[in-house]
Amino acid sequence: MVNEKVGRAANPGKRTRLPAAERRAQILTVARDLFVTQGFEQASMRRIADAAGITPTAIYDHFADKEALLTAIAADFFDGLVAAMTVPPDAATDPLDLLRQLMINYVRYGLAHPNEYRLVFMTSLSRFVPTLGHRGLPCAGEVPEDVVQKTVKAMQSFGILQTGIERLVAAGLLRADDPEGFADSVWAMGHGIVSLVITKGDSNFTPIDRWIDTSIGILMDGMRPR
Amino acid sequence: MVNEKVGRAANPGKRTRLPAAERRAQILTVARDLFVTQGFEQASMRRIADAAGITPTAIYDHFADKEALLTAIAADFFDGLVAAMTVPPDAATDPLDLLRQLMINYVRYGLAHPNEYRLVFMTSLSRFVPTLGHRGLPCAGEVPEDVVQKTVKAMQSFGILQTGIERLVAAGLLRADDPEGFADSVWAMGHGIVSLVITKGDSNFTPIDRWIDTSIGILMDGMRPR
DNA sequence: ACCGTAAACTTATCGCTGTTAGGTTAGGTG
DNA sequence: CACCTAACCTAACAGCGATAAGTTTACGGT
Missing domain, CATH: 1.10.357.10 (Tetracycline Repressor, domain 2)
Known part of the structure; x- marks a missing residue:
């Protein structure tokens, strides 16, 4: 069991760091995907963050709220x-x-x-x-x-x-x-x-x-x- | 300060006990009111229960879920x-x-x-x-x-x-x-x-x-x- | 009058949510 | 090398819907 959680960033210890613009765009991409597939309510900030490979709070550096x-x-x-x-x-x-x-x-x-x-x-x-x-x-x-x-x-x-x-x-x-x-x-x-x-x-x-x-x-x- | 919380049942210690049918109807009344005035998401089970003068869980004796x-x-x-x-x-x-x-x-x-x-x-x-x-x-x-x-x-x-x-x-x-x-x-x-x-x-x-x-x-x- | 029982209701708690405060680390500049 | 800030994290809060299990109340049968 090397990678216990799929969908998370590959290396739990060494997360990739992105410039704001790219991260913002990436968050938007995964968020749009989750909103479309699961709906607005079901797609939680935690799940979005998970899919983006960051923690939920990091999203708030790029967007005011959900x-x-x-x-x-x-x-x-x-x-x-x-x-x-x-x-x-x-x-x-x-x-x-x-x-x-x-x-x-x-x-x-x-x-x-x-x-x-x-x-x-x-x-x-x-x-x-x-x-x-x-x-x-x-x-x-x-x-x-x-x-x-x-x-x-x-x-x-x-x-x-x-x-x-x-x-x-x-x-x-x-x-x-x-x-x-x-x-x-x-x-x-x-x-x-x-x-x-x-x-x-x-x-x-x-x-x-x-x-x-x-x-x-x-x-x-x-x-x-x- | 006798009645500290308005909106709750008048006497905190002595709550009125109602037969199922009446209670059910009452819950529906206050729920409808809150849904209309505040919307479905905003009207929480706790607020509905408060307005009905009972605890949130009591609602679940009358309705399966929200x-x-x-x-x-x-x-x-x-x-x-x-x-x-x-x-x-x-x-x-x-x-x-x-x-x-x-x-x-x-x-x-x-x-x-x-x-x-x-x-x-x-x-x-x-x-x-x-x-x-x-x-x-x-x-x-x-x-x-x-x-x-x-x-x-x-x-x-x-x-x-x-x-x-x-x-x-x-x-x-x-x-x-x-x-x-x-x-x-x-x-x-x-x-x-x-x-x-x-x-x-x-x-x-x-x-x-x-x-x-x-x-x-x-x-x-x-x-x-x- | 008593007692059992079931209906009516509560307390305590779970896992989840969005969101915030404050701390940490990495990358680039002087 | 020292510093600064952008990027990200940990810990935590209040509130959510819902459940399990306990308590109180009222009422029907004896």
Whole structure:
């Protein structure tokens, strides 16, 4: 019995020492892995530290608390979401296809990152619901800068959806009743699908592809000028 | 300083002794209250016991574990939800109004009971996602009886929605493409609104009444025969 | 009136959690 | 070589859900 504990650092006596940036990145990597495989509650600081080959307290030199781990992970998630929703406005294709693609990408990306999605869109962690003005516009001075930045990033993906819809309205392809409400409704539909599948599994519903198709169909027809 | 601790039972030495049924009901009452005001994680067994005027362990004589408390509370929630969605099929009014009313009632009820809603529809507690067959039909023998019952109850509200839509399809008021998908999509929209407002607050979105209105409008127009 | 018994409740404790204070060690600079 | 600080550790705290085993209370049968 030389190495009694696997998953710990190889040499118990001689632990590797890393510069802060690398260690931070490594902690994030293993934390993300544990959060995804075991969930936020189950993945304890001790287990994360174990997987990283350090003691739990060392984590606190790189992150304020457990929530900060998730916040950092969520930041990456938002970047990916924005990227996924930034489809090239290829003018050649049908403009309505842009909206369709937007929603498909949103749902796909959400389901591909269920744990991060749950974190940022399905739990009211304090740092994700700061005191905001209408439409999530941060009220300057009330909220720490980094939180504001993250919130802005979060709203960015919604902004893409909203401006997309506004463009279609302007082009006369959608009704002009309530563009803002349209965006909220489209988001609600997409979010509803993602969150239901995340919590209840996909076996209880219409197969996801057909579901998205049907939903988009309803939305398109429902928002078209009569 | 006669009563040093408020919130505890009045007389520390002479605690009231209650028959099981009453105590159980009382525990449920204070637990529901704490869950709603402080959230599930924050409301600890010790705090619940304190508020009930007993020791934490006494709770375990009435409930298997903390989750069982929520399960019991959720059962009441489901009863209320089904009741809220069981609108009298008043044949005199527009049949499409039934669907409209169904969705309004769902959203309203969900927002009126955010903590229970979060529990049953936004978290994957094991007893709410047992191994189920397609469409949530319980596979007999695999799951404890009481869980099956609750799951059935849970699906009942969805069943109301589904049969409502099927009736409208049969009457030719809605397209016949994919009635099952329609029901899922309508639910996704309603659930999306409720869960977004629960996690993000209502200040970031279209005012709730207009939001519901817009959403229902889209759904109706989107499902109508072309 | 007594007594047994079971229901109702408690004490003590376990292993776990996130987190902190303060001490130690290694790597690089003057 | 001496020093300093970044990187990491040990020890510990308060609180968590949960269990085992002990105590008290009320009530039904004799």
